[in-house]
Amino acid sequence: MTDFISNPDAKHKSGKATKIALRWFLLLLLLIFALYYLMPLFVMVTTSLKSLEEIRTGSLVALPREVTFDAWKTAWSGACTGIQCQGLQPYFWNSILIAVPAVFLSTLFGAMNGYIIAHWKFKGANLIFSMMLFGCFIPFQVVILPMARVLGMMGLAGSIQGLIFVHVIYGLGFTTLFFRNYYVSIPGELVKAAKVDGAGFFRIFWSIFLPLSLPIIVVTVIWQFTQIWNDFLFGVSFSQAGTQPITVALNNIVNSTTGVKEYNVDMAAAIIAALPTLFVYVVAGKYFIRGLTAGSVKG
Amino acid sequence: MSDWLERHVPKMVLAPSFAAILLFVYGFIAWTGWISFTKSRLLPKYEIIGTLQYERLFISPRWDTALNNLFIFGALFIIISMILGLILAIMLDQKIRTEGVLRTIYLYPMALSMIVTGTAWKWILNPGLGIESVVRGWGYESFSFDWLVNPEYAIYTVVIAGVWQASGFVMALFLAGLRSVDEEIIKAAQVDGIPTSRIYSAIIIPSMAPIFLSSFIVLAHLAIKSFDLVIALTGGGPGYATDLPATYMYTMAFSRGDIGQAASSAMVMMLVVFAIVVPYLYSELRAKND
Structure with a gap:
């Protein structure tokens, strides 16, 4: 303009x-x-x-x-979250342990799903896609109660694995959407030609689609990482002392009622909790915004 | 055999995800819906007894506050974010040399966790040492700004923090929209001597209707799901003055041990989301398939 x-x-x-x-x-x-x-x-x-x-x-x-820098030291390794006083450090690693596998798995599934929905249409594929898309929008409050029970039945209650599982499941809708929308623009003739040459489902994905996928992988990984790192609802609902993600620990530090209110420690802790996603935003802002807009202007 | 396999591989690869969505989204919604019609308290009971939970919900003054707050917060959050986002986008669209830097600054709050945002604003807005004391330090001794701890105004602090977090994102959406308006039409209008303000109000902004709609959907969705922001900023207080449906549901589920109330409030939340999102998704999907 x-x-x-x-x-x-x-x-x-x-x-x-x-x-x-x-x-x-x-x-x-x-x-x-x-x-x-x-x-x-x-x-x-x-x-x-x-x-x-x-x-x-x-x-x-x-x-x-x-x-x-005293407040930073306390926030990292001494501040109290309830009775424990180890700072944010253990929870920072919890969040990493949750986010890394959850991002990897949900991106992998999203890529396969998107590939199928865009280029291996079968009867009902569109319906499946609509149903997955819909899953992006539900308020998670509506699945929390049964999920808590199911995690218990699976023996994953209060565990890191349980949180990974939850994040993978409820990330699928978005990752599938991202990859589907990206793969739709790859011409179907390419797939047909490869089929004529005798390439199969996985071969086509591996040698044609994957090499073209770097931009959308970056967008998806950034989106998922930000979502999972910043998640609070699942973290507070499905964790227990020791497995809490950093957002829950931060909230506990800030709202811990024992002792003097240490505002400087609260702020240092908040910055520590924000640093990874801020870093991603500063380094890869273009992809971050693309994920945001792709996640909102759907279809 | 291998032919059969080749034909069915896609279905088999998609199957686990589909099954997961079917069970963990739709199955779980059904479970929660079922429970909302039972007498469940601390433990789920499966015998349907009718709309008791919904009746309890709608006579509860706390739920009443939560719904009222959702309305106040939602309306202000959406309207202010959209106005601010639009103004910023139009200003940034005037070939500003530092656009890249400014855009980065306007949008960074979106990368933060709501817990971080809440923590920061809780500190800034606290009456003892925050903005209030800053303004008093400038010589306005009688200045008072205690919204955070004032039951009547506390919900507006949630609006302040929410707008700060989301308005840059709306700006990004609008900016992309402004950039996609056909330049030829604008040039033609300029040649005809139509004033700039009129070009915006009569040509550009109306052509961005779809973007208004999608920002509305995103913001409404954010508002209904708002949970972490309230928890970090006010903890739902003072009292339950800043409760939202999301915090009500959480309190019932995890502190009060009232599964029936938790389930019925979650179902109401979902109905509100569906009422907004379903028509939108439906039209989007249909437009794509045509």
Whole structure:
């Protein structure tokens, strides 16, 4: 789209000075909004670097007079989540142990499902796809009660494996959708030609589709990782002391009622919990946004 | 034999996923639905006794608060996020040189967990040391901002944090929409001397109707599912002033041991989601198949 404010062809020719003033005003507004979005992050970082004493006496928006990393150390390895005081560290690893296999498995299944639904249509394939798509939308509250019972029956109650299982199952809808929409744009003639040459189902996937799939794999992995890392509902419902993911531990630290309220530790803990997904966003923002929009503009 | 195998391999590969969805989505919904018509309390009972749980639900003042809050939070969250997102998108669309950086800044909250967002805003909004004390420090001694602990206004703090998290995402959707409007039409309108504001209001924004719809769906869906944000920001309090259906369901399921109430509130949540999503999905899928 063309811009209007600086467009010399616009019929209402305003003075050059007005135009420049208008552009500066626009830029100023955009910067104010940027400050609004950055403010909480700024406050989190500065608070985490202050001592409790400075927090009580100083201002929320002031830079730390004396930078200290004590709060970070406590948040990582000493803060209390209820009775245990090991910091976020063990829960950080829990989240990794949950996210890595769950992302891998749900992406793998999604790729196969998408490949089949896009290029190996059989009667009922569309219905299956619609049913899976629908599964993306349900509020998970509606499956929590029976899932808790089934995990118990499977002997997975309160375990990391149980959480992996849950995340794989409820990630399938999205991963299938991503791969299906991507594979639909690969021409069917390619599959037909490969079949004529004697290639089978897996061979075609392996040597034709997989090499073309890197962008959608990146999108899917980022989407799934963000979803699983940031999940709280499944984590709080299906874990027990020791297997909790980082979001649950963070919430426990912040809302732990024993002792003095250590705001700097809370903020350091929140940043630690946010770092992995923030890192992914900064490094691979383009793919992150593509996943978000693909996950919302469905069909 | 190998021919038969070759023909059926796709079905066999798809089968486990399909079975999982059938059981863990549809089967579980059916189970929860069934339980919502029984007398279940601490343990599930399977004898159907009618709509008792729903009657209990709708005379409960706590559920009433939760539904009211969902309405207030949902409406404000959706409207403000959409307006803010649209304004940001239009401003960013004016060939701004630093667009890439600004876009990154507007959108990063979407990468955060709602628990992180809630924790941050809980600190910023706390009346003792947060914004209130900052403004007082500037000399406005009588300034008061205690929404977080005020039962009447606490739900609006959830709106503040929610909008902060989601509006950048709406901006991204709208920006993509603005970029896909046909340039020829806009050029023609400019040549005809139609003012910029009119070009936006009469040509560009109406052509983005599908994007308005999908952002509405996404935001409504987020609002109904909102759980972590409330837990981290207010814990549902003060009292149960900021309860949402999602937190009500969780409380009934895990702290009150009232499975019947948990199931019936979950079913109501699902019905609300379906009422919004089903017509949308239906039209999308039909458009794709045509």
